[in-house]
Every structure is written in structure tokens, then in C-alpha cells.
Amino acid sequence: MESVEGRPPESDLVERARKGDARAYERLVAMHRQTAFRTAYLITGSAAEAEDAAQEGFVKAWRSLWRFRRGAELRPWLLKIVANEARNRVRSSGRRTSLALRVAHESSGDAAPSPEASLLEAERRETLLAAVNALPEPARLVIACRYFLELSEQETAAVLGVRHGTVKSRTARALARLREEVPA
Amino acid sequence: MSELERELRSLAIEWPETPALTPVLGRQRSRRPLVLALAALLVALAVALAVPPARSAILRFLHLRGETIEFVGTLPAAQERSLTAGLGRELPLAEAEARAGFTALLPAHARVHHAFARPGVLAIRLGKGRLLSELSGVGLDVQKKLLPGATRLQAVEVGGEPGLWIEGGPHVLVFLGPGGVIETRTLRLAGNVLVWEHGALTLRLEGPLTLAEALRVAGAVR
Numbered sequence: 001m002e003s004v005e006g007r008p009p010e011s012d013l014v015e016r017a018r019k020g021d022a023r024a025y026e027r028l029v030a031m032h033r034q035t036a037f038r039t040a041y042l043i044t045g046s047a048a049e050a051e052d053a054a055q056e057g058f059v060k061a062w063r064s065l066w067r068f069r070r071g072a073e074l075r076p077w078l079l080k081i082v083a084n085e086a087r088n089r090v091r092s093s094g095r096r097t098s099l100a101l102r103v104a105h106e107s108s109g110d111a112a113p114s115p116e117a118s119l120l121e122a123e124r125r126e127t128l129l130a131a132v133n134a135l136p137e138p139a140r141l142v143i144a145c146r147y148f149l150e151l152s153e154q155e156t157a158a159v160l161g162v163r164h165g166t167v168k169s170r171t172a173r174a175l176a177r178l179r180e181e182v183p184a
Numbered sequence: 185m186s187e188l189e190r191e192l193r194s195l196a197i198e199w200p201e202t203p204a205l206t207p208v209l210g211r212q213r214s215r216r217p218l219v220l221a222l223a224a225l226l227v228a229l230a231v232a233l234a235v236p237p238a239r240s241a242i243l244r245f246l247h248l249r250g251e252t253i254e255f256v257g258t259l260p261a262a263q264e265r266s267l268t269a270g271l272g273r274e275l276p277l278a279e280a281e282a283r284a285g286f287t288a289l290l291p292a293h294a295r296v297h298h299a300f301a302r303p304g305v306l307a308i309r310l311g312k313g314r315l316l317s318e319l320s321g322v323g324l325d326v327q328k329k330l331l332p333g334a335t336r337l338q339a340v341e342v343g344g345e346p347g348l349w350i351e352g353g354p355h356v357l358v359f360l361g362p363g364g365v366i367e368t369r370t371l372r373l374a375g376n377v378l379v380w381e382h383g384a385l386t387l388r389l390e391g392p393l394t395l396a397e398a399l400r401v402a403g404a405v406r
Contacts, residue, residue: 026206033205047200055205066343067383069287070406104198125195132192147192179188 014074018065025065029058032075035149036082039159042144043086045099053089057082079151080158087161100133101144124182131181139174146171267315267390271300271307280306286320289382291404310401314391320384338395340378342402347380349395378402 010031016024036057040050061068061081068077103125132143138160145156146167156167185193268274280301281287288306290296300307306318338349377390378398382405389398 029205034202037202037205038199041200050200051203051205054203058205064383102198104196124191128191129195129197143192147189148195148197150193175186175188178192182188184187 010074011071014065014068015070017062018068022062025062028074028078032078033058035075035151036078038149039079039145039151040082040086042099042141042149043083044090049089049093050086053086054082057085060085073154076152076155076158079155080161083159083161099140101129101148103129128178128182131178134181135174135177138170139177142167142170143174143178267313268300268307268309272302274298274300274309284318284320286318286385289318289385289387289405291316291401292406293404310389310391312391314389314393314401316401316405317388317390319386319388340380340395340399342378342380342399343382345381345383347378347402349376349378349398351376351395 010028013024013028017028033054036054037050040053040057041047044050044053057078061078064081068074103122132140135143141160142156145151145159146153151159153164153167153171157164160167162170274280275283275298277288277297277299280299283301283303284299284306285303286306288296288299288308290308291310294310296308296310298309304320308316308318310316335350335352338351340347340349376393376395376398377388378393378395379386379388380402381387387402387405389402393401
């Protein structure tokens with residue numbers, strides 16, 4: 001069955017990959033590589049380590065694909081494997097991650113605001129991100145997963161290896177702290 | 185969504201460029217060498233057990249993740265008990281899975297609504313006196329004590345994964361809790377059983393089954 005874009009839906013690709021179709025799996029990798037890489041980057045704090053973790057995670061997922069439950073969502077499962085791989089790398093290297101995310105300076109594409117407004121907006125963004133970077137790691141990771149990677153609560157739980165309820169409570173606490181640090 | 189959440193979503197983060205990622209994909213599963221190694225080990229063991237001096241020197245000879253098999257001269261005292269002895273109360277499946285910390289693997293088309301559970305373990309009654317136990321290797325290990333000669337072992341393969349068929353005289357099943365402490369509530373005699381690895385779990389199917397029946401049920405587990 002073809003989707004509206006003329007590409008097979010993910011479930012078809014998963015089914016083919018489960019039967020050993022490497023090309024179908026490569027397409028799945030292409031679909032999820034960005035989120036997987038960025039997830040690993042959040043955990044390792046290093047682009048090179050994140051690339052290795054994502055690469056290895058995708059290989060492990062391929063080998064374990066027969067275990068993937070039919071009908072389940074692939075992305076949380078994939079991200080969990082990649083996140084575990086990333087954590088293992090951090091653990092075995094014995095170093096602490098000190099990731100500081102930065103705001104990209106790119107045009108929004110909207111009608112250009114006044115220079116003053118632009119400056120204020122930019123300052124606000126920098127201040128907000130600095131507050132996120134200053135959060136303890138568990139809080140920073142949950143904010144990054146939920147709002148920067150736009151993962152669902154279920155996906156965030158899989159990535160962080162915690163329960164769904166923990167994601168909710170951790171997110172609420174992190175947001176409360178950000179509201180204190182960066183009042184509207 | 186609050187204003188703060190909207191602001192966070194709209195922050196354009198400077199991510200490193202996503203690499204191409206071209207994982208080298210080998211065969212999806214290749215556990216046959218392990219199965220063959222297991223079979224060779226069983227043959228070697230059978231030969232060794234035929235020689236009395238060697239017999240006493242052999243202790244835990246096999247360890248299928250979470251399941252240790254040990255030949256002993258005398259079986260420890262144990263009695264025939266229900267397959268679910270010591271496993272506590274049967275719970276609704278979702279509750280049991282939450283307690284065990286993983287999702288149950290079930291034979292296709294099996295109608296299962298309840299399971300016994302403890303952290304790292306699920307035990308599911310499949311009817312006809314059969315019990316499917318699933319161990320994640322967290323919190324509980326299983327130890328089997330066998331009498332050489334009375335119980336036969338056969339290396340098998342279930343869906344490409346290594347397994348063992350244990351048949352013949354009863355053997356003693358010992359559950360080991362954290363720190364290797366024997367859980368006496370669960371100590372019992374066990375009958376024919378198929379033990380195999382299924383991904384991250386070790387599964388055991390026990391009950392009045394022949395090897396062919398056990399393999400058929402095990403092969404349907406997803």
C-alpha cells in the first residue's frame with residue numbers, strides 16, 4: 001500500500017525490514033536519523049560520539065528488529081536503543097557531558113520586525129536558552145526532548161529510560177523553574 | 185500549551201549537521217554458532233559425566249542468561265508444587281507488565297488477560313497445565329539442579345535463538361533473589377521444560393509437553 005506521497009507507509013517498511021529487507025531499513029534510517037542523532041547529541045554532548053552512538057544504535061536495532069512488536073510505534077523503540085547506546089558511551093568514557101545548546105541565528109521568514117524588537121527577541125531567546133542550559137541534567141534533557149526535539153511524552157520516557165509519569169512531573173518542575181528564572 | 189512552552193518550541197537550536205549515517209547491516213540474527221556451541225558442550229558434558237572422577241568436578245556448566253543448570257549428586261529436598269507456587273497473586277496483564285518492567289511476549293492468538301509478576305519476571309498460564317515464564321535477568325535468576333542420567337538435556341533452536349530442552353526425571357527448580365539468596369517459597373520439582381533466549385528475555389515453557397509441542401508453542405511467541 002502506498003501513502004499519499006507515493007511512499008510506502010512506515011509500517012510496510014518495518015514489515016519488510018523485519019523480513020530482512022536492508023533497503024527498507026535504510027529508508028527507515030533516513031526517516032529517523034536526524035532525531036536519533038540529535039537525541040544522542042543531547043546525551044553525549046559531542047557530535048562525533050553522537051554519530052557513533054546513532055550508527056551503532058541503528059545497527060543494533062536492525063539486529064533486534066524481529067523483537068519489535070508489530071503495530072507499535074517504531075520511533076520510540078529506535079530512540080530508546082540509540083539513547084542507551086549514547087549513555088553507554090558516556091558511561092564508558094567516564095566523562096561528564098557539558099552540553100551548552102546555542103540559538104541558531106537564522107531568518108524566521110516572517111515580516112522583519114523593527115531592529116529594537118529584534119534585539120529584544122534575540123536577548124529573550126538567549127536568556128531563555130541560557131536558563132535551560134543551567135538546569136540540572138535531568139531537567140535539561142526533558143525540556144530538550146519535549147520542546148527542542150518535539151518528542152512525545154512516550155518517546156521522551158523511552159529516551160530517558162523513565163516512566164511516563166516521571167516525564168510529566170519532571171517537565172512540570174523544569175518549566176516552573178524556568179518561569180522563575182526567566183519571568184515573562 | 186503555555187506561552188513559555190510555545191517560546192521553547194520556537195527557539196531555533198543550533199544543531200550540528202546530521203551525518204549521513206550508513207550503518208553496515210549484517211545478518212539480522214546469527215545465533216546458530218551459539219546453538220552449535222551449546223550442542224557441542226552438551227555432548228562433551230555427557231562424555232565427561234560418564235567418567236566418575238570428572239563428574240564431581242563439574243558444577244555449573246551451563247548458563248543461559250538468567251538460568252543456570254547444575255548437575256548434582258543428590259537433589260535437594262523439594263516437593264511437587266503448583267507451577268505458580270510462590271509467585272503471589274495473579275494480576276491483570278497490564279498491571280503485571282508494569283510490575284515486571286517489560287512487555288510480555290505471548291504466543292500468537294493466545295488469549296491472555298492475567299499474569300503473575302514480580303520485578304524482572306512474568307509467569308503466564310497458557311492453559312492445559314502449561315506455564316510460560318519470562319525473565320529479564322533483573323531481580324531473579326533460576327537455577328536448575330539435575331541428576332545426571334535421570335534427566336536428559338538437548339540443545340535446540342527456537343526462532344534462531346539458542347535453547348535447551350530438559351526432559352525425563354524431575355529436577356529441582358530454585359529461584360534466586362537479589363544476592364543469590366534462595367527463595368524457598370518457589371523451590372519445587374519441575375518436569376519437562378523448554379528454556380530459550382528471546383531477545384533480551386529468557387523464556388521457559390513448562391508443563392506436560394513433548395518437545396515438538398513445546399517448540400510449536402515457543403515458535404509462536406512474539
